[in-house]
Amino acid sequence: MKEEQVILVNQKDEQIGLMPKLEAHEKALLHRAFSVFIFNDKDELMLQQRALQKYHSPGLWTNTCCSHQREGESNLDAGIRRLQEEMGFVTALKETISFIYKAPFDNGLTEHEFDHVMIGSYNEDPKINPEEVADWKWMPLEQVKRDIELHPKLYTEWFKIIFDKFYQHLNRTPNE
Secondary structure, three states: OOOOEEEEEOOOOOEEEEEEHHHHHHHOOOEEEEEEEEEOOOOEEEEEEEOOOOOOOOOOEEOOEEEOOOOOOOHHHHHHHHHHHHHOOOOOEEEEEEEEEEEEOOOOOEEEEEEEEEEEEOOOOOOOOOOOEEEEEEEEHHHHHHHHHHOHHHEOHHHHHHHHHHHHHHHHOOOO
């Protein structure tokens, strides 16, 4: 199986090339990514616990799903695809904010991403892919915020960064 390629971008999110995913993370090169946040009718966020066999951040809690766009794939199409692959369901998504972040890991890899955050709504249990996801749960945003402060080692590095940006965005944006 050919290794997945990521889309290398500049600071304006303009494509400048393609590179195998692992190589981009080894070289800490800026590439396009997305993060999906799914909420239920109680305004709880669906979190996933990464599968224990993942090559980085295994067993840590993170947002509903995240990954990388494929060449020629829109942000929304990528989010919907990966949500189905990881969590086993499809729902409409809406783009919110995007920003650049950098998060190094103990294993020498670095996430350096131009991240597009999308939100959606879903009220049922997911049908998780055990190769990607060990567990899942619903949590109110305030509880997520407190738990990250109290137990930061239980969460992925990127989720802590993205959650903070997303939380600030939600507190500046009136409810729709």
